[in-house]
Amino acid sequence: MSRQLSEQEQIRRDNLQAIIDLGLSPYPSPSFPINANAKDIKANFTPEKPEGYQEVILAGRLMSRRIMGKASFAELMDSTGRIQIYVSRDDICPDEDKTLYNTVFKKLLDLGDFIGIKGFAFFTKMGELTIHVKELTLLSKSLRPLPVVKTDAEGQVHDAVSDPELRYRQRYVDLVINPDVRNVFRQRTQIYTTMRNFLNERGYLEVETPILQPLYGGAAARPFKTHHNTLDMTLYLRIANELYLKRLIVGGYEGVYEFSKDFRNEGMSRFHNPEFTQIELYVAYKDYEWMMSMTEELMEKIAMDLYGTTEVQVGENLINFKRPWKRYTMYEAIEHFTGTDISNMTEEQMFAFAKSIHVEVDKSMGRGKIIDEIFGEKCESHLIQPTFITDYPVEMSPLAKKHRSKEGLVERFEAICNGKEICNGFSELNDPIDQRARFEEQLELGKRGDDEAMVLDEDFLRALEYGMPPTVGIGIGMDRLSMIMTNQPSIQDVLFFPQMKPEAT
């Protein structure tokens, strides 16, 4: 239970006790009536028109302090940013008792403490906008030292915390000291807001479906397994919500969507976290051509809402989400990047071709899998600007409707951007007899040892048998999309609390 306190932590605890001994509360209860924030004051205060800034009340963390005898400068950070404050002894201690300044402010406050101030805005001789403090209140004591990050006059950041382990394990610290990180997560929320508004305006219904499922389905992945005590049954954490949303289309809604936290018991990497979020959207009486157009419009809107332009800098690449995007069928993409048209090849010819261009294939792979391998190896990473790839092999897509005219293919698309898939959609298979046959093929794969093969969902088939209108669906990986839209290299940078191994104790 007891932990060896560092020197700095011990000093802060001593300061805490000293504050209590002075009769002050280090953690007071009453509301503190803020009427201003740092950003607004910086944006709008001018000495010529000081109205409205003569009695501002701010609260936030004390982030730096420069004490010069009876006067001091310090920085206060609220949720909008930092602002300098000027604290002079005789202003905050007009009477004989100078304890608040000499003892509390100078000695007992520490960097990171929350304080509240009341005062007026002015510019110092050095031209720095500052709040002249008339009243000072301690709002909450900080018992651990924060890293001190400083920015100099040229805007250079010094001593920025760069250790990813500390940033991810103690995200609260990362957020306190790195304003850019706070902004990334604001942007992530902005993306959600844009999508909700966009979809709600079109009349689609945001819904919630089970996370704990008796059967997992809707994707090819290994699930997390858990157990319900009262029912004494195995439950799975969902790997997708697709089959539930389609049941709702059967039920009569014509457009439903859900931001779905999904769980897949697989490897972790820069692009994979065991729990992740995707939005799935299903719209009745539409097809995949329609959904591609809607996706372009939505993505363009997301970029515009974030940056006011359709162009987004992602690493080395400037990506333009402006409509319309390039569209290739999968065969066209392969021909484009390898120079060979494989659309009429037999499985044997394809196998030989894959070998010839050094794509790893083995005899267990069927035609569809070979095509997928060639595409993944030779095409995907070259697609930087947003591009739709359409018409996938039927073997890879057990929930997608067969192509209206092309044998062996389904009406499916993926959007590729910055060399990575950002969404996946298709005209939904609504023929219950075909769907049953596809599930049975999956069961065969499962028997052959494919631990990601889908399981047969009788209840879902029953729903389809009642009839589902022609429907198109899409899933968009929200974490991946956030990475691109906020220019972050790792999924851990767009998740507040990425999964980590436990800390050593």
Added chain:
RNA sequence: GCUCUCUUAGGUUCAAUUGGUUAGACUACCCGGCUUUUACCCGGGGGGUAUUGGUUCGAGUCCAAUAGGGAGCACCA
């Protein structure tokens, strides 16, 4: 799961020559000085090699194992 790589003041960012005195610097922290400073400044002070073992006269440095992080491969979104 496999390969490579990293871990230095118990807040951070970085040094330390082929293995060679008592492991340094800035900031933070503590003490002192200063009423418009600004990465404030000036003077003084305490605190460290992830863990465990090995090689060596001598290890932050070389080797091994463990823990954690990062990158890549495989699987996937």
